[in-house]
Amino acid sequence: xxxxxxCLHFFLQIFSYIKFTKQLHLLKQHRKAPMSLIISNLxxxxxxxxxxxxxxxxxxxxxxxxxxxxxxxxxxxLVKMLxxxxxxxxxxIKLTDDCTAYCTIPTHLLGYLPEDRGLYPEKTVKQNLQFFxxxxxxxxxxxxxxxxxxxxxxxxxxxxxDPLKSLSKGNQQKVQLITAILHKPKWVILDEPFSGLDPINxxxxxxxxxxxxxxxxxxxxxxxxxAMVEKLADRVLLLNKGQSVLYGQLKDIFKQFNxxxxxxxxxxxxxxxxxxxxxxxxxxxxxxxxxxxTLDKEQPISQLLPILIRVGNISELRNQSQSLHSIYxxxxxxxxxxxxxxxxx
Amino acid sequence: xxxxxxxxxxxxxxxxxxEFLHFFKLKQEIISxxxxxxxxxxxxxFATNNMHLAKQYNIAVNTSFELATHIDSTFKFIKVxxxxxxxxxLNQTNDYDGLLKYDFITTKYTLITAEKDTWQTPLKSxxxxxxxxxxxxxxxxxxxxxxxxxxxxxxxxxxxxEELKNQADKSQTYTAFGxxxxxxxxxxxxxxxxxxxxxxxxxxRVTEQLMATMTPQTWIDGKLTxxxxxxxxxxxxxxxxxxxxxxxxxxxxxxxxLSLDFINWAMLPWFAVFAISGLGICAAFMAAxxxxxxxxxxxxxxxLMMLPIAPIAIAFFIMDTPNSVLSIVLSYLPITAFAxxxxxxxxxxxxxxxxxLALLLSFVCFYYLRICAARIFKMGMNxxxxxxxxxxMWLVIFK
Numbered sequence: 194x195x196x197x198x199x200c201l202h203f204f205l206q207i208f209s210y211i212k213f214t215k216q217l218h219l220l221k222q223h224r225k226a227p228m229s230l231i232i233s234n235l236x237x238x239x240x241x242x243x244x245x246x247x248x249x250x251x252x253x254x255x256x257x258x259x260x261x262x263x264x265x266x267x268x269x270x271l272v273k274m275l276x277x278x279x280x281x282x283x284x285x286i287k288l289t290d291d292c293t294a295y296c297t298i299p300t301h302l303l304g305y306l307p308e309d310r311g312l313y314p315e316k317t318v319k320q321n322l323q324f325f326x327x328x329x330x331x332x333x334x335x336x337x338x339x340x341x342x343x344x345x346x347x348x349x350x351x352x353x354x355d356p357l358k359s360l361s362k363g364n365q366q367k368v369q370l371i372t373a374i375l376h377k378p379k380w381v382i383l384d385e386p387f388s389g390l391d392p393i394n395x396x397x398x399x400x401x402x403x404x405x406x407x408x409x410x411x412x413x414x415x416x417x418x419x420a421m422v423e424k425l426a427d428r429v430l431l432l433n434k435g436q437s438v439l440y441g442q443l444k445d446i447f448k449q450f451n452x453x454x455x456x457x458x459x460x461x462x463x464x465x466x467x468x469x470x471x472x473x474x475x476x477x478x479x480x481x482x483x484x485x486x487t488l489d490k491e492q493p494i495s496q497l498l499p500i501l502i503r504v505g506n507i508s509e510l511r512n513q514s515q516s517l518h519s520i521y522x523x524x525x526x527x528x529x530x531x532x533x534x535x536x537x538x
Numbered sequence: 539x540x541x542x543x544x545x546x547x548x549x550x551x552x553x554x555x556x557e558f559l560h561f562f563k564l565k566q567e568i569i570s571x572x573x574x575x576x577x578x579x580x581x582x583x584f585a586t587n588n589m590h591l592a593k594q595y596n597i598a599v600n601t602s603f604e605l606a607t608h609i610d611s612t613f614k615f616i617k618v619x620x621x622x623x624x625x626x627x628l629n630q631t632n633d634y635d636g637l638l639k640y641d642f643i644t645t646k647y648t649l650i651t652a653e654k655d656t657w658q659t660p661l662k663s664x665x666x667x668x669x670x671x672x673x674x675x676x677x678x679x680x681x682x683x684x685x686x687x688x689x690x691x692x693x694x695x696x697x698x699x700e701e702l703k704n705q706a707d708k709s710q711t712y713t714a715f716g717x718x719x720x721x722x723x724x725x726x727x728x729x730x731x732x733x734x735x736x737x738x739x740x741x742x743r744v745t746e747q748l749m750a751t752m753t754p755q756t757w758i759d760g761k762l763t764x765x766x767x768x769x770x771x772x773x774x775x776x777x778x779x780x781x782x783x784x785x786x787x788x789x790x791x792x793x794x795x796l797s798l799d800f801i802n803w804a805m806l807p808w809f810a811v812f813a814i815s816g817l818g819i820c821a822a823f824m825a826a827x828x829x830x831x832x833x834x835x836x837x838x839x840x841x842l843m844m845l846p847i848a849p850i851a852i853a854f855f856i857m858d859t860p861n862s863v864l865s866i867v868l869s870y871l872p873i874t875a876f877a878x879x880x881x882x883x884x885x886x887x888x889x890x891x892x893x894x895l896a897l898l899l900s901f902v903c904f905y906y907l908r909i910c911a912a913r914i915f916k917m918g919m920n921x922x923x924x925x926x927x928x929x930x931m932w933l934v935i936f937k
Contacts, residue, residue, distance in 0.1 A: 279920055300752055307746035309743040311747065312744055330545050
């Protein structure tokens with residue numbers, strides 16, 4: 194038996210000494226200085242569907258970067274390429290400057306929460322966490338302290354010896370989140386970490402992500418919960434139909450979109466002939482005496498005010514601060530219009 | 539490089555250990571062995587009970603029974619005039635346990651009892667041998683004639699080809715077939731376990747989490763190592779159970795010494811290494827097929843996983859023609875060598891390099907099959923909701 198195990202070990206050693214130079218190089222580079230992830234002109238096609246179309250962006254070390262977009266926008270396809278599950282059809286993913294075209298994050302520097310959640314339901318919470326920690330080479334001492342810390346944060350300490358299947362879906366998801374970061378990775382990619390969680394647990398995840406950032410990890414997440422993203426993200430990329438619609442610092446995006454929605458309450462209801470004075474403003478909504486106008490970049494508020502005075506007696510006027518949610522809706526709607534117009538012409 | 543390689547080793551062993559412990563349940567192993575012990579105890583109890591007859595049994599006979607001297611004194615034969623009347627009262631009387639009725643026309647004996655009981659089998663056996671002896675005595679055979687009747691009439695077969703072993707040492711053939719049968723049992727285990735394990739992980743959606751932790755190749759290598767260890771454990775466990783059962787029946791029940799001469803210890807290491815190479819090849823093939831199955835309830839690929847068991851069946855058929863072209867080819871072909879070469883080795887004198895070459899080819903085949911399995915697994919993992927076709931699986935191997 195011992196001879197057999199020795200032979201088997203010998204063969205395994207031979208097998209695994211192949212093709213590690215590239216990963217080692219990345220490791221060394223990462224130790225020298227934190228690296229940015231640079232994505233250029235990325236494309237991915239499935240049969241006749243273009244999932245990602247000429248996409249370029251970068252993720253800076255230590256930031257929380259949010260990927261936004263409607264269902265089918267290409268977020269998961271992008272995440273799969275970043276994690277290394279699939280290869281791009283064109284473009285490049287670079288973790289270092291001297292990388293040729295496709296160098297994703299090495300597995301031991303990466304923490305990943307897939308969109309399709311799942312661990313071993315028959316095993317206990319501890320067995321699941323221990324298995325993944327061992328795969329990442331986490332020592333028993335580190336495992337115990339980190340496990341205790343995160344289970345405590347997520348109020349799961351008492352469930353440590355329970356089979357995973359006995360936990361609620363939300364709790365199972367929290368265990369999987371811990372699985373993804375127990376080895377203290379440099380990069381954390383989370384595909385929809387808030388989905389399926391109640392508001393209290395969503396807040397816990399927000400705290401969890403903030404702590405990861407504090408520990409120096411770079412977090413890239415995809416999400417639909419705009420309120421959560423608003424609280425957390427440093428930069429965002431909004432995808433629609435595989436293309437970049439909005440990209441940049443969250444505060445710059447707010448600056449760009451705010452100050453352009455004006456809410457006006459008139460003393461009395463507006464008549465059609467008075468409302469016609471606002472024909473040059475495309476995006477507007479009237480409900481009795483309440484008017485809401487979205488200004489284009491070329492339409493300063495100074496031009497609008499004299500017209501509003503002619504429309505009726507103003508009771509209240511305020512500059513509406515747009516939420517990320519409405520910015521998202523607006524940007525996607527505008528992009529869809531552009532695509533339709535492009536297709537029609 | 540060393541650090542990365544060391545982590546890969548750790549990952550392979552972690553997956554192998556996880557896989558092994560997933561199917562190896564110490565508690566169940568102990569319970570099954572305890573059940574075996576209980577069964578053995580029950581068999582022993584009944585066997586010893588049957589051997590020791592409790593009392594003297596009175597048998598009524600309708601003739602002067604001269605053969606009584608050849609039969610154990612436990613049975614007492616008493617001549618009764620009206621056996622028919624006694625037959626009707628047999629249920630009520632305690633004086634007689636049975637009747638031995640002699641038919642003067644057909645010259646046959648019939649044993650009549652009220653119920654079936656353990657003492658009747660040894661009585662019938664002793665009666666039969668006493669009657670046989672009486673028949674032989676009646677025809678007045680000489681000792682030479684009796685020896686002639688007892689002589690073995692088997693035709694011996696001698697083959698002029700010096701390479702063939704003329705079955706002089708049957709222990710080699712027994713050992714080769716013994717290993718094949720154990721391999722057959724282990725292979726079924728591997729089939730079931732790999733099927734459940736790989737498709738189960740895909741169904742539980744744990745594969746993406748795993749693949750973000752290690753390469754598909756590391757995962758497949760770990761799984762195969764775990765499965766090979768499980769199969770070796772099954773083979774050893776089954777062998778141990780067989781030997782213990784034989785020991786129990788021979789030593790405890792029959793009270794004879796157990797001889798293990800039917801095992802050829804010199805050839806055993808060869809056969810064991812061939813068995814491990816076969817396990818590796820078959821497990822890698824099965825893993826590749828299982829990796830292409832998305833939904834185990836609706837997939838038609840499951841049956842393909844049984845294909846590697848075919849070489850074991852072939853090995854039984856080549857026994858009569860170990861030097862035919864087909865046998866020679868199959869003994870080198872990696873997917874059949876693990877079963878055919880040990881059988882050929884037990885029947886034909888082969889130079890040392892021939893089994894060594896077959897082994898080498900088998901391990902090379904295993905090396906590439908595990909790479910194919912990893913590639914198919916990676917492709918299957920990225921195809922949600924649909925299963926890769928056999929053509930797509932074939933093509934991805936060469937990508």
